[in-house]
Amino acid sequence: MKQAAWILGDQLSLKNSALQQLNSQRDVVIMIESLEHARELNHHKAKLLLCFSAMRHFRDELRANGYQVCYEELDNGKNFLQALSDAVKTHRIERLLVMSPHEQATVKFAESLSEKLNIEVSLTPNSMFLTDRDEFVKKHKGKKHLIMEHYYREMRKKLNVLMENGKPVGGEWNYDKENRQTAKAFAQSKLKLPPIWKPEKDAIDREVEALVEKFFPNNIGTTEHFHLPTKRIDAERFLDDFIKHRLAHFGDFEDTMLQNELVMFHSVISPLINIGLLDPMQCVEKAVVAYYDGCAPLNSVEGFVRQIIGWREFIYGCYWVKMAQGDYHEENYFNHQRPLPDFYWTGETKMNCLSKAIQKVLKFGYTHHIERLMVLGNFALLAGVQPKHINQWFWEFYLDAYDWVVTPNVIGMSQFADGGFVATKPYCSGAAYIEKMSDYCKSCAYSPKEKTGERACPFNYLYWDFLMRNEAKLRPNNRIAMIYGTLDKMSNEQKQAIRESAETFLSNLKPNTYYA
Ligand SMILES: Cc1cc2nc3c(=O)[nH]c(=O)nc-3n(C[C@H](O)[C@H](O)[C@H](O)COP(=O)(O)OP(=O)(O)OC[C@H]3O[C@@H](n4cnc5c(N)ncnc54)[C@H](O)[C@@H]3O)c2cc1C
Ligand code: SF4
Incomplete structure (x- = not known):
């Protein structure tokens, strides 16, 4: 029986269990760059470059290993179904193998393929994680x-x-x-x-870079600063560089x-x-x-x-x-409804930590964990931003973002929108944490020491305002009971000043025009 393995763009592993079931003499590998799929979100340009270039390098790796690879390029404009259907006819495929995708929507799509293509479709176990x-x-x-x-x-x-x-x-x-x-x-x-070892862009990278500009000219970010590996041998050298240095x-x-x-x-x-x-x-x-x-x-x-x-x-x-x-994306424990501020797209805010972290993301599609959690996520949580919108933002702006990983990190860990399924308490703080762990505050227009008023760091009053707003849900949590002890010692005047500073600041935030 002639088989094909459809290898998705985030499954470029030689351990791919669908690939491993193929007979390279007889069977075919199918890989598809789908414009339609890539346009579902406004992905960072550097992420598109990484994904499509890595797919093309993987295609070449497989061909060098003796596989026949049927590869649909972006220019062909086919969606997954059209491309699969054409490949099945051209190569007379009787059975399609797909390694069970990492996230639910793609699993559902893969499960629907047997009926749509009218051939046998088998989902093989996911071999890219250590967890069953x-x-x-x-x-x-x-x-x-x-x-x-x-x-x-x-x-x-x-x-x-x-x-x-x-x-x-x-x-x-x-x-x-x-x-x-x-x-x-x-x-x-x-x-x-x-210094970090960075591979030079090769011919495939440059070709894909041009395609990204052609097909996604208005997407966020840039490919200019992109220096990540797009092939396995470089990825291994990149890992070794980290281990060594x-x-x-x-x-x-x-x-x-x-x-x-x-x-x-x-x-x-x-x-x-x-x-x-x-x-x-x-x-x-x-x-x-x-x-x-x-x-x-x-x-x-x-x-x-x-x-x-x-x-x-x-x-x-x-x-x-x-x-x-159910749908994890929709969880909203605190019923937060504020639109994400427009400055998440530009970095134009007087808050230095946010401004610089957003500029890093726009340039590189990356910041390390603490900037994600304690700056970008922390602010969205304290300001009461809709969790699904800050989730979409992380998903679009980061090179490493895929539903299975971004959603629990944002909805769960960062926004506590699942009511504490992933995190035992909300990860939030005032300016003291950022001041201690970073040098951001030294060049900021705001003062991390002041608690209320025009010069005070917004993280300070937003933090206490958040705790007061959500007291009924948070006070019973033993892990933050001590913080409520501090709040209890504040006078009514202090609490009122916090509420007023928060209200003034939040009412001046310009909402974004991207997410409905
Ligand atoms: C709000 C928020 C959003 C995030 N979104 C993503 C995302 O879209 N994609 C993503 O891969 N990670 C995400 N993370 C987790 C983590 O921040 C990144 O994995 C990490 O910063 C990647 O950088 P690094 O490779 O230099 O990691 P390092 O600090 O060097 O850590 C090594 C590796 O550990 C793994 N890791 C560490 N923490 C986590 C975690 N919480 N979840 C999953 N893997 C982890 C990653 O594979 C990472 O490469 C998010 C975290 C937060 C708080
Ligand atoms: S004072 Fe520090 S924590 Fe506050 S906005 Fe400025 S840089 Fe961020």
């Missing part, structure tokens, strides 16, 4: 809250990562108390940030933000791992080897390993639990 999502959903169905740390420890044991004689290496599961160094500590350390300080400065630095000691592997150019276990194994070789300390290696086999896998599982229960 059906098992995860079965185990956690009906639960109100999940705890990442529990899942992480299970994964450490199951995968035998940083374990010795059944115990965690070094005696602790988690070394975060050694991490979280401040911007001041970074300055005092006199450490130099290492940045992993050692990853833990210490994981939460530190500098206004003129994009990456600090982070890996920037999410755009690559999410499309299959890197494999999660490959990243973990390299970090563990660096620890045993004495090249990186345990707090950094454990911290990095936790991001991959803990957070990343947990987030994937949470997405599937929530999507099995």
Whole structure:
């Protein structure tokens, strides 16, 4: 029986289970660049460049390995169904294999294909994660809250990562108390940030770059500053560069933000791992080897390993639990209705941290985790922005954003719109946190110390206003009970001044015109 495997743009892994079932002498690989699909959202231009160029490089990798690849380019203008239908007829395909997609909408589409194409269609297991999502959903169905740390420890044991004689290496599961160094500590350390190895754009990259300008001229962002790998061999070198030059300080400065630095000691592997150019276990194994070789300390290696086999896998599982229960995108625990401010598209705000972080995203389609969570997400939460709109914003603006990962991170972790399914408490703060962890406040028009009034940092009064507005929902949460203790000590005049400052500030925000 002649088979074909349809490989999606975020499934560019040689471990792809549909690919592995093919007979390369007889069968065909189908890959499709769909203009229609790419236009469903206003994706950052650099993300489009990464995705289409990586697909073309993967096509060439497969051809070099002896596969026959039927490849539809963007210019052909076919949508997935037209392209699949043509490929099935041209190659007389009797059975189509698709590795079960990472997110629900594409799974539903793949499941509908048998009827539409009138051939046998099989979904093969997803081999790009370490988690069996059906098992995860079965185990956690009906639960109100999940705890990442529990899942992480299970994964450490199951995968035998940083374990010795059944115990965690070094005696602790988690070394975060050694991490979280401040911007001041970074300055005092006199450490130099290492340069990052960046591949030059090759002919395929340049060709795709021109196509992005042709077909998506008005999309957000730019491809000008794009220097990410688009082929596996470069992705592996990029990972090695992180392991060799940045992993050692990853833990210490994981939460530190500098206004003129994009990456600090982070890996920037999410755009690559999410499309299959890197494999999660490959990243973990390299970090563990660096620890045993004495090249990186345990707090950094454990911290990095936790991001991959803990957070990343947990987030994937949470997405599937929530999507099995309804539409996760629509959750809105606090009933927040404010439109996302227009400055999220321009960076034009006097709030320096927001302005600089947005400029980074516009240029690179990337900021590290803390800018996402404690600057961009924090502001949207405190200002009471509609969760599905800030979710769409992250989805469109970031190179590594796909439904399965962006939605639980934004709706769940950042906006607490799922009422605490992913996070045990809202991740929110006033200016004190940003001042301590970054150098943003030094060049800001606002004062991080002032609590109310014109000069006061808006994060300060918005924080308390948010806590007052949502007191009934938040006070019972033990993890933030102490904060309400501080609020209780404030006078009525202080509370009133907070409300007034918040109201004045929020009423002056210009709403965006992009999201209805
Ligand atoms: C509001 C918000 C939105 C986010 N949106 C995305 C997104 O669209 N795509 C995405 O991949 N990550 C997202 N994250 C998670 C995290 O911020 C990014 O994975 C990380 O910043 C990517 O940069 P890095 O590769 O340098 O990560 P590093 O700090 O070097 O971490 C290593 C790897 O761990 C994994 N990881 C760490 N935390 C998470 C997490 N919470 N969820 C999933 N993987 C994680 C990533 O694969 C990452 O590459 C989001 C987080 C927040 C708070
Ligand atoms: S003062 Fe407030 S707005 Fe300005 S950089 Fe600091 S935290 Fe951001």
